[in-house]
Amino acid sequence: MFDSKIKQLELLTAQYEKLLALSAAHGAAESVNQEKFLLKRVLDELTWDSLEDTVKQEKRKAAVVLLDKWSYEEGSAGNIAYEKSVVELYERIEALLSELTEDTTFSIRLKALLLIEKSFINEQKEFSKMRHMDYYIWSELFADNQAKIYYPLELAELNATFREMYRNWPKRPYKDIA
Incomplete structure (x- = not known):
C-alpha cells in the first residue's frame, strides 16, 4: 500500500x-x-x-550523532539531552518488551504503556514533533506497589529515563514538572 x-x-x-x-x-x-x-x-x-521500527531507531541514533557533532563544532552549548533521552528510552522499552512474558494485571498495564510510548516515538521523524505518554498516567503505574515485584526488569531505570526525557521535552504539557 x-x-x-x-x-x-x-x-x-x-x-x-x-x-x-x-x-x-x-x-x-x-x-x-x-x-x-x-x-x-x-x-x-x-x-x-x-520504515520498520528498528530502522527508525537507527535513523534517530544517527540524527543524535549529527546533532551532537554539529553543536560541538558550532561551539554552542547544544543541549540535545531530550533527543538522547528519547533514543535511550526507546532502547529500554525494546529491551523490556522482550522480557515481559507474564500476564499479570501490572504486566499487562506496563506492556500497554510501553507500546503506546513506543508508538508515539515512532510516529514522527522529527524529535520536535514527537508526543509522549502522559506523565501522570506513567507515574501512577510506576508508583504502584506491583512495580517493586518486577525489580529484576530494571523498571526504576526505565522510569528514571522516562522522567529525564520528559523534563527535557520542550513541548511537555506539564511545565511545572522539573
Missing part, C-alpha cells in the same frame, strides 16, 4: 520540477512551489511510516 503511494508521489514530485520551470513564465511559480512542498512533505511522512 505504502509503496504504490510513495511511487506515485515520487513521480509527481519529479514532474513538479518540470512544472516549476514552466510556471515561472506564467507567474504561477510560487503556487507550484507550495504544492511541490506539500507533495514532498506527504512523501516524507509516508516514507517514514513505511
Whole structure:
C-alpha cells in the first residue's frame, strides 16, 4: 500500500520540477512551489511510516550523532539531552518488551504503556514533533506497589529515563514538572 503511494508521489514530485520551470513564465511559480512542498512533505511522512521500527531507531541514533557533532563544532552549548533521552528510552522499552512474558494485571498495564510510548516515538521523524505518554498516567503505574515485584526488569531505570526525557521535552504539557 505504502509503496504504490510513495511511487506515485515520487513521480509527481519529479514532474513538479518540470512544472516549476514552466510556471515561472506564467507567474504561477510560487503556487507550484507550495504544492511541490506539500507533495514532498506527504512523501516524507509516508516514507517514514513505511520504515520498520528498528530502522527508525537507527535513523534517530544517527540524527543524535549529527546533532551532537554539529553543536560541538558550532561551539554552542547544544543541549540535545531530550533527543538522547528519547533514543535511550526507546532502547529500554525494546529491551523490556522482550522480557515481559507474564500476564499479570501490572504486566499487562506496563506492556500497554510501553507500546503506546513506543508508538508515539515512532510516529514522527522529527524529535520536535514527537508526543509522549502522559506523565501522570506513567507515574501512577510506576508508583504502584506491583512495580517493586518486577525489580529484576530494571523498571526504576526505565522510569528514571522516562522522567529525564520528559523534563527535557520542550513541548511537555506539564511545565511545572522539573
